[in-house]
Amino acid sequence: MTARNFLVRGLLVGLLSGFAAFLVAHQVGEPHVDTAIALEEANAAADAAPADHSGSSEEDAGPVVSRANQSTWGLLTGTLPLGTVLGGFVALLAAMAAGRLGRLSPVQSTAVVAAIGFVSYSLVPFLKYPANPPAVGNPDTIGTRSSSYFALVLISVVVAVAAVLAARAAAPRLGGLRACVLALVGYVALVSLAVVLLPTVDEVGDFPGDTLWAFRVSSLLTLAAMWSVIGIGLALAVDRLAAQDRAVADRRAFAASL
Incomplete structure (x- = not known):
């Protein structure tokens, strides 16, 4: 292989x-x-104010790519x-x-x-x-939300790799099961800390x-x-x-x- x-x-x-x-x-x-x-x-239709519909606008043209x-x-x-x-x-x-x-x-x-x-x-x-x-979601915060998401992805993946390497190194001394359990606990602890520290997004509204x-x-x-x-x-x-x-x-x- x-x-x-x-x-x-x-x-x-x-x-x-x-x-x-x-x-x-x-x-x-x-x-x-x-x-x-x-x-x-x-x-959007309910919030829109009465407008002059004489003439065309870009909004009337519809989406560039159809929903289908x-x-x-x-x-x-x-x-x-x-x-x-x-x-x-x-x-x-x-x-x-x-x-x-x-x-x-x-x-x-x-x-x-x-x-x-x-x-x-x-x-x-x-x-x-x-x-x-x-x-x-608020369009004005999409950059912040995306940055926070990818930061958590990076942290989670890096910590997971580190946990695997730590378990592999500790297995000869602690045994495979104990090493895996300790690595899992370490991963959960570090990622939970990152989850708490990263900003929370609550833009659901109604x-x-x-x-x-x-x-x-x-x-x-x-x-x-x-x-x-x-x-x-x-x-x-x-x-x-x-x-x-x-x-x-x-x-x-x-x-x-x-």
Whole structure:
């Protein structure tokens, strides 16, 4: 097994994960986006003062990209590249981790890498800064909100990597289980501190809570679908690679015994 073998399979699995994420987002998430857009347009119409409608304006021209294209091809062109990049990146990390995480087999270490990636890169930042539908959030604070989100992503990923390295170094002295528990406690403690120190965003306003909740659940399901396909698909691909390597080794051993 080589890093190239991991990468090629990771990119293919990542492409498949992007399509899976698109299906979940389109079927589960897009109806809530439509509801949010309808609420936004209704509020804008209610707040607008009577205006002179003689003549055309840029607002009357409609969106540059239609809503139908946004929810189909536009969404797909967002999920496919993201899934492909994540799949390739996880595959490279899995190649680096193979044989270096205690007694874990390459398949098991690949699954662990994918699980750590989902938690540190997607789940933890989402819990602090969940996705918002249209009509939620102040446009003037988008820069601050984005900076805080990416800061938490960076902190979470760096601390997760440090926790894995610390557990690997401590395993010979403390044992694998104790080292993993201590690393997990350290990760939770440091990330919790970062979550407390980073600014809290509360710009929901009077947006309907049930629609907001449904949208956020669908967003989390989309992320979970993407990472599940990456983790399971890459683990199966690595298992097949390992089986091929074992078959080659067995043939060579048999040939050498003749």
